[in-house]
Amino acid sequence: MKNLMLSLLLAAAGIALGQGCANNAAHRATTGPAAPPAPAPPPGGPRFSVKYMDTSVDPGADFFRYACGAWLAANPVPADKSRWGAFEELQERNWQLIHDILLSTVAEGAKPPPRTPAGEVGAFFASAMNTNRLEELGLTPLRVDFARIAALKSTNDVIRLAADFQDCGIPALFDSGVSPDARNSGIYAFELSQGGLGLPDRDYYLADAFSAKRAAYQAHIVKMLLLAGETAAEAGKDAATVLELETALAKACKARADLRDPVANYHKFTVAGAAAKYPHLGLETFLEAEDVAPYSGIIIHQPDFFAALDTLLNERPMDDWKAYLRWHVLRASAPWLNAAAESESFAFYGTVLSGQPEQEPRWQRAARAIDSHIGEALGQLYVEKNFPPEARARMEDLVQNLKAVFQDHLQKVPWMSAVTRAKAQEKFDRFTQKIGCPAKFRDYSSIQLLPGDFIGNVRRSAQFESRRQLARVGKPVDKTEWEMTPQTVNAYFNPEQNEIVFPAGILQPPFFDPAMDDAVNYGAIGVVIGHEMTHGYDDEGRKYDRDGNLNDWWTDADAAAFEARAQLVVDEYNGFEALPGARVNGRLTLGENLADLGGVTLAYDALQRALAKSPSRRGKIDGFAPEQRFFISFAQIWRTNWREDALRQRLTTDVHSPGQFRAIGPEENFQPFYDAFGIQEGAPMWRAPALRAVIW
Numbered sequence: 001m002k003n004l005m006l007s008l009l010l011a012a013a014g015i016a017l018g019q020g021c022a023n024n025a026a027h028r029a030t031t032g033p034a035a036p037p038a039p040a041p042p043p044g045g046p047r048f049s050v051k052y053m054d055t056s057v058d059p060g061a062d063f064f065r066y067a068c069g070a071w072l073a074a075n076p077v078p079a080d081k082s083r084w085g086a087f088e089e090l091q092e093r094n095w096q097l098i099h100d101i102l103l104s105t106v107a108e109g110a111k112p113p114p115r116t117p118a119g120e121v122g123a124f125f126a127s128a129m130n131t132n133r134l135e136e137l138g139l140t141p142l143r144v145d146f147a148r149i150a151a152l153k154s155t156n157d158v159i160r161l162a163a164d165f166q167d168c169g170i171p172a173l174f175d176s177g178v179s180p181d182a183r184n185s186g187i188y189a190f191e192l193s194q195g196g197l198g199l200p201d202r203d204y205y206l207a208d209a210f211s212a213k214r215a216a217y218q219a220h221i222v223k224m225l226l227l228a229g230e231t232a233a234e235a236g237k238d239a240a241t242v243l244e245l246e247t248a249l250a251k252a253c254k255a256r257a258d259l260r261d262p263v264a265n266y267h268k269f270t271v272a273g274a275a276a277k278y279p280h281l282g283l284e285t286f287l288e289a290e291d292v293a294p295y296s297g298i299i300i301h302q303p304d305f306f307a308a309l310d311t312l313l314n315e316r317p318m319d320d321w322k323a324y325l326r327w328h329v330l331r332a333s334a335p336w337l338n339a340a341a342e343s344e345s346f347a348f349y350g351t352v353l354s355g356q357p358e359q360e361p362r363w364q365r366a367a368r369a370i371d372s373h374i375g376e377a378l379g380q381l382y383v384e385k386n387f388p389p390e391a392r393a394r395m396e397d398l399v400q401n402l403k404a405v406f407q408d409h410l411q412k413v414p415w416m417s418a419v420t421r422a423k424a425q426e427k428f429d430r431f432t433q434k435i436g437c438p439a440k441f442r443d444y445s446s447i448q449l450l451p452g453d454f455i456g457n458v459r460r461s462a463q464f465e466s467r468r469q470l471a472r473v474g475k476p477v478d479k480t481e482w483e484m485t486p487q488t489v490n491a492y493f494n495p496e497q498n499e500i501v502f503p504a505g506i507l508q509p510p511f512f513d514p515a516m517d518d519a520v521n522y523g524a525i526g527v528v529i530g531h532e533m534t535h536g537y538d539d540e541g542r543k544y545d546r547d548g549n550l551n552d553w554w555t556d557a558d559a560a561a562f563e564a565r566a567q568l569v570v571d572e573y574n575g576f577e578a579l580p581g582a583r584v585n586g587r588l589t590l591g592e593n594l595a596d597l598g599g600v601t602l603a604y605d606a607l608q609r610a611l612a613k614s615p616s617r618r619g620k621i622d623g624f625a626p627e628q629r630f631f632i633s634f635a636q637i638w639r640t641n642w643r644e645d646a647l648r649q650r651l652t653t654d655v656h657s658p659g660q661f662r663a664i665g666p667e668e669n670f671q672p673f674y675d676a677f678g679i680q681e682g683a684p685m686w687r688a689p690a691l692r693a694v695i696w
Contacts, residue, residue: 046089047509048520048633050622060683064663067635077641080361082354085640085659086510091489094382094505098367098487101381115445117377121370124461126451128366133452134338139228141337141455145329146228149322155313158321159282163289165325169462170332171195172325174309176290178469180477180496181299182266185548188472189268190287190298194253194305197246198331200353201653205250209648213353218243220348224330227341238323245316245324252308256653257588262495262543262550265301274298278306280314295474335365336455355643373461374449375485376442382487383437387504392436394514395507398521399433399500402529405606409696415561423553427498427536427546434501437486491528493535493595496548500532510637518610518617519626523633526603527596534598534696538591539566568693569593572668576661579644582651589657593665594695600666601696604630627676631667638663669693 054069065072077084105112105122106129112118127133145165152158162172175195181187197205199217204210218239225235259265275283287298300306313321334345343359350356359365370378410416410424447464449457472478479497484490486504493500506512512525535541542562545551554562573586573593586593607630611618618626640659642650650658657665667673668687679685 046086046093047513048516048524048636050624050632052636052639053632058683059677060679060685063631063667063677063685064635064638064660067632067663068639071636071639072641075639075641077643079358080356082350082356082646083640083642086637087489087640090508090510091505093508094487094489095364095367097386098371098378098382099363101378101385102363102367102370114449117380117441117444120374120377120444120447120449121381123449123451124370124374124454124457125366127449127454127457128369129362130452130454131339131362134454137455138338139341142228142329142333146326149325149329152318152322152325154318155280156282156285158313158318158325159286160289161325163286165329165332167290167463167466168459169466170329172328174306176286178473180548181268182262182496182544182550183268185496185544186477187295188469188475188477190292190295190470190473192298192300192306194249194302196249196309196328197253198242198328199246199250200649201256202250202253203256203652205247214243216348216352220344220352221327223344224334224341225327227344228326228330238326241320241323242327245312245320248312249305249309252305254302254305256655257585259302260540260588260591260655262540266550267300267303268297269300270297274300277303278310281306281310282313290470292470293473293475333455335369336458353645353649355645369458371485371487373458373465374444374447375487376438376482377444379437379486380441383504387436387486387507391504391507391512395435395502395512395525396433398512398525399435399529401606401610402526402533402602403428403431405602405609406530406533406696409602409605413696415558415565417555417558420554420558423546424537427544427553430498430546431533431536432497432499434482434499436502436504436507438482439480491532493532493541494548495536495541495544498536498544498546498548500529500535502528502532510633517621517626517629519607519621519629520633522603522607522610523630524637526606527599527634527637529599530602530606531595531599533602535591535595537598537696538594539563540591562695565693565695566590566594568691569597569665569669572687572691572693573657573661573665576657576665578647578651578658578661582648584651584657584661589655592656592662596662597666597669597693598696600634600670603634604670604672625676627672631673631676634666635663 049071052068052071054065054073057066057069059066075084081088102121102125104110105118106126110122112122114120114123148161148164152161159173165172166176173196175193177191177193178188179191181189198221199205199210199213204213204217221239221242222232222235225238226232230238254265269277271284271287275281283298292298330341331345334341336342346356346359350359360368367378407425407428410421410428413421416424444461444464447457447460449460477497479499482501482503483492483494484501484503488503489505491500491502491506506528507525509516510524511528513521536544539562542554543550543552545553552559570586570590573584573589576584578584604627607626611626621629624632638659642658647658650656656662664685668685669692671689671692673679674686681688
């Protein structure tokens with residue numbers, strides 16, 4: 001799945017006191033203090049505005065500052081955020097809407113039925129807000145986990161327990177999941193991937209630039225183990241062991257940019273073949289513990305990682321793995337525990353790694369947990385209140401406009417041969433879109449959600465989703481499913497289903513604003529639509545055929561022509577310096593950068609067609625012509641202020657370039673941008689025509 005922007009969702013799990021994952025005990029309690037009132041949204045809302053501009057800046061010198069400079073100066077990152085921009089402004093507004101929904105489910109006198117979306121959301125929210133109960137429990141909800149770890153005797157025991165933990169949302173050793181088989185996209189397959197790390201990326205373990213973060217990580221592990229009852233000597237020894245094991249795993253991990261090649265990361269094995277290749281990994285034990293349905297094989301995305309893990313499991317003593325698993329149970333569970341554990345977790349993952357001084361309000365952390373674990377129940381309530389049918393209709397019209405433009409461009413790009421063009425058109429003819437929300441929301445009624453059992457609610461809902469996914473292995477893909485909740489401020493392209501998806505959450509200002517002129521809307525939501533469409537033909541998406549299967553349908557000459565143009569984009573973004581000595585990784589971010597360029601190209605053409613139909617709309621607004629407002633609008637959706645540590649993490653781990661470079665990168669390749677602002681050769685924004693990437 002390709003996301004327009006990385007979704008920031010909590011991802012951790014907990015367990016109820018005294019029980020394992022499959023049989024959690026219930027603990028009822030009255031709710032804790034009522035949620036504090038939500039802060040008011042920013043005055044005027046997060047819309048397009050010429051007041052955000054700094055017109056003292058020459059647009060040919062720094063177009064990002066020109067379009068967004070006043071906003072950047074007036075909007076420092078809030079204390080409870082690691083970055084602040086248009087996406088965050090809109091998501092914050094959505095949280096306020098969600099907050100009203102949450103309060104309505106637990107208000108005095110409100111008694112929604114327990115197996116309904118309102119009842120499920122209310123029980124989850126009540127459990128998250130019941131801080132008295134969380135303090136009463138402390139870390140005792142993990143007692144059974146620790147006992148199971150202490151009882152481990154063999155590698156098979158380790159693998160079986162890791163399967164149980166993964167089933168309940170605790171990642172350990174490696175990642176596993178269920179997705180459409182990339183070479184047979186109509187069927188779900190079981191997949192294994194590299195993982196098992198507590199830091200954001202392999203580079204945090206291996207690069208000198210992150211040596212201070214590694215030291216802080218080890219100190220954090222010590223503090224968490226002390227909270228769990230270890231002595232200082234035990235905690236120090238175990239923390240060193242964990243860091244040593246994870247460093248060994250990190251050395252075996254592929255670099256983040258190498259993970260973007262879907263062909264190089266597809267390796268299908270029979271179960272017997274994989275078990276023979278990795279004799280100490282206990283794959284048959286893992287599959288049995290996960291109750292994976294019979295299928296023609298399993299997909300192992302990074303075989304070299306699993307070879308290294310196989311060796312480590314054979315060579316490292318059992319006590320090392322016990323320390324490793326204790327840590328990962330603590331790490332994954334901390335956000336759902338008492339204040340001491342949650343605060344220490346935030347102190348490292350929020351403040352040390354992302355530079356965020358304060359946590360978000362508790363109600364908002366609870367909302368994120370609900371969104372992550374029973375998101376479609378919350379989404380059903382959100383859509384009922386905040387997504388009118390006319391919004392879907394307007395969006396359908398915009399999508400059809402952009403589709404017509406893209407189809408025309410497919411027929412005209414000069415570097416594509418007739419053979420490849422015909423297959424590209426066949427793929428486009430199969431292309432579909434989803435807008436707003438699912439036609440049918442997910443049914444969570446089988447989950448036991450209790451108002452006094454936050455950690456149990458988290459883990460039971462994680463297990464529900466795991467069981468739901470595992471039961472589908474070998475079965476036909478459900479093409480009605482969504483990968484994002486309706487309230488998400490985001491969008492994505494799904495290569496296996498050849499579809500674009502726009503949740504209701506993003507169909508609001510500043511992305512989609514009925515009160516604004518066409519230029520502003522095409523520069524925002526129009527570009528988003530074009531972005532997702534052209535993902536189907538970026539350096540990854542182009543490797544999937546009309547049916548969503550990995551299949552090389554390009555001629556060699558056309559592939560070479562595309563790659564030569566793409567390399568110009570790699571070179572361009574490699575030159576962007578976000579912090580002193582820290583540059584954008586043009587190869588890691590290539591797919592998103594290509595999609596941004598495609599989005600700008602298509603949306604600008606769509607705007608020109610709209611203006612040609614209604615010449616009266618060509619007049620200036622606020623002193624700017626439609627073409628200028630288009631580019632200003634595009635830049636403004638990427639307005640962002642960063643905390644330095646969060647920006648460094650983004651540069652290391654994210655396939656998306658930081659917003660300031662998304663705001664200018666596409667324009668540097670696009671002649672109409674230069675024409676709109678009279679930018680000439682010699683200006684800092686000028687990119688020589690020979691270096692510009694012209695693709696769509």
